[in-house]
Amino acid sequence: xxxxxxxxxxxxxxxxLVLTGxxxxxLAGVYLLALQFxxxxxxxxxxxxxxxxxxxxxxxxxxxxxxxxxxxxxxxxLRDPRLDWFAESSAEAGLVFSVVMLTTGPLxxxxxxxxxxxxxxxxxxxxxxxxxxxxxxxxxxxxxxxxDRARYSAVVGIMGLVLVPFVHLTVYLFNTLHPKPIxxxxxxxxxxxxxxxxxxxxLGAFTVLLFGFVTARYGLARRSxxxxxxxxxxx
Amino acid sequence: xxxxxRVALVVAEKDLRVELRSRTAFISAVTLAAxxxxxxxxxxxxxxxxxxxLAPSVLxxxxxxxxVTVLNRSFAVERENGALDGLLLAPVxxxxxxxxxxxxxxxxxxxxxxxxxxxxxxxxxxxxxGTLGAILATVFLASAGFVAVGTVFAAMxxxxxxxxLMLPLLLLPFLVPPVIAGVxxxxxxxxxxPVSEIAGWLRILGLYDIVFFTLGLLVxxxxxxx
Numbered sequence: 301x302x303x304x305x306x307x308x309x310x311x312x313x314x315x316x317l318v319l320t321g322x323x324x325x326x327l328a329g330v331y332l333l334a335l336q337f338x339x340x341x342x343x344x345x346x347x348x349x350x351x352x353x354x355x356x357x358x359x360x361x362x363x364x365x366x367x368x369x370x371x372x373x374x375x376x377x378l379r380d381p382r383l384d385w386f387a388e389s390s391a392e393a394g395l396v397f398s399v400v401m402l403t404t405g406p407l408x409x410x411x412x413x414x415x416x417x418x419x420x421x422x423x424x425x426x427x428x429x430x431x432x433x434x435x436x437x438x439x440x441x442x443x444x445x446x447x448d449r450a451r452y453s454a455v456v457g458i459m460g461l462v463l464v465p466f467v468h469l470t471v472y473l474f475n476t477l478h479p480k481p482i483x484x485x486x487x488x489x490x491x492x493x494x495x496x497x498x499x500x501x502x503l504g505a506f507t508v509l510l511f512g513f514v515t516a517r518y519g520l521a522r523r524s525x526x527x528x529x530x531x532x533x534x535x
Numbered sequence: 536x537x538x539x540x541r542v543a544l545v546v547a548e549k550d551l552r553v554e555l556r557s558r559t560a561f562i563s564a565v566t567l568a569a570x571x572x573x574x575x576x577x578x579x580x581x582x583x584x585x586x587x588x589l590a591p592s593v594l595x596x597x598x599x600x601x602x603v604t605v606l607n608r609s610f611a612v613e614r615e616n617g618a619l620d621g622l623l624l625a626p627v628x629x630x631x632x633x634x635x636x637x638x639x640x641x642x643x644x645x646x647x648x649x650x651x652x653x654x655x656x657x658x659x660x661x662x663x664x665g666t667l668g669a670i671l672a673t674v675f676l677a678s679a680g681f682v683a684v685g686t687v688f689a690a691m692x693x694x695x696x697x698x699x700l701m702l703p704l705l706l707l708p709f710l711v712p713p714v715i716a717g718v719x720x721x722x723x724x725x726x727x728x729p730v731s732e733i734a735g736w737l738r739i740l741g742l743y744d745i746v747f748f749t750l751g752l753l754v755x756x757x758x759x760x761x
Binding site: 376428431432434435436438439442443448451452454455456458459460462463466467469470471473474 | 684687688691692694695696697701704705707708709711712715716719735736739742743746747750754757758760
């Protein structure tokens with residue numbers, strides 16, 4: 301669409317792609333840093349390296365989901381379609397990072413905990429959040445009228461945001477009432493400097509990636525809305 | 536305020552009258568509960584797990600699925616013959632419509648749930664002497680909040696494709712806190728534990744009810760805009 305070359309949507313896509321490029325380059329740097337310049341953890345060995353991808357992915361996912369809740373609340377108040385596009389984009393980016401979090405977690409858990417999955421409070425909590433936003437995405441996919449879709453999904457976004465503390469509280473109470481064997485936790489406060497440095501760099505890289513994804517996806521959502529067609533329509 | 540309550544009562548009464556006249560949904564819901572219990576019985580190794588030990592879990596899982604199924608009906612009936620449009624054309628506040636639908640749903644869900652509790656007593660041998668009232672009160676406390684969420688979501692999903700699939704998908708995550716609290720309270724009640732052990736869980740349930748009822752009342756009008 302050469303006629304739309306300078307449209308805001310096009311600019312957002314371009315900015316998003318640039319950010320994503322920077323994020324991917326930084327991610328390559330993280331791999332190098334984690335594998336070459338960070339010491340191997342004494343007790344866990346190599347599997348501990350997953351930590352540098354897993355934790356930042358979880359951070360990006362939770363950040364993205366918080367943004368969905370906030371954008372949803374603002375949408376119902378201001379009714380600005382840009383907030384809806386932003387919420388949609390954040391939800392999808394959040395789902396992508398959740399998948400990274402939920403696949404790297406079990407890969408680490410198998411050698412360290414001896415099992416891919418346990419019903420630990422934190423695991424349960426993040427899995428539920430993932431399902432919540434899968435539902436959010438499914439609802440969007442099942443609706444065509446942009447106004448209805450925006451209002452309905454905003455309601456789900458707000459409800460989800462309010463649900464989070466309840467889920468958090470109940471799964472933790474549930475867990476403390478049923479004590480589990482002591483689990484090895486990689487994020488002990490006494491993280492050596494080299495490891496902390498790698499983690500911080502990785503957190504930065506994942507945050508840039510998140511904003512790259514969200515910005516590019518926002519541009520796509522905006523462009524398709526302006527062209528009066530649907531993006532990511534369910535079947 | 537009084538006008539809102541009057542309209543809410545009219546809406547609720549209309550819903551319950553539709554239910555009483557046909558009774559199809561009611562009978563189907565109770566049958567569904569009984570069938571879920573039947574399936575549960577075969578999902579357990581009788582030599583390893585006693586039916587009494589499984590009773591609290593069975594009760595709450597059954598309540599969750601029956602609750603979701605019943606709520607689906609709430610706005611599906613309104614969609615037929617464009618009844619929802621008629622309801623929305625009426626010069627009444629949307630909050631009153633929410634209150635009415637909520638009240639009717641809550642009554643319907645609670646009646647079905649009460650029968651489900653009795654069926655669990657019958658099929659899973661839970662000894663409820665002395666605790667039946669407390670368990671029914673817990674069921675009520677656990678339902679008041681999720682029915683509010685369910686009323687909001689059913690209003691939305693009734694207008695989407697795959698409504699019967701969409702509602703459970705959206706609603707089941709919201710059932711997790713009430714189900715966790717419900718199982719914890721029921722297990723302790725059945726074991727004859729002191730009230731102090733369940734007070735915290737009951738407080739969470741009460742808070743959940745207040746928060747989601749209020750939120751439902753606030754967001755429902757924006758769903759009904761045209």
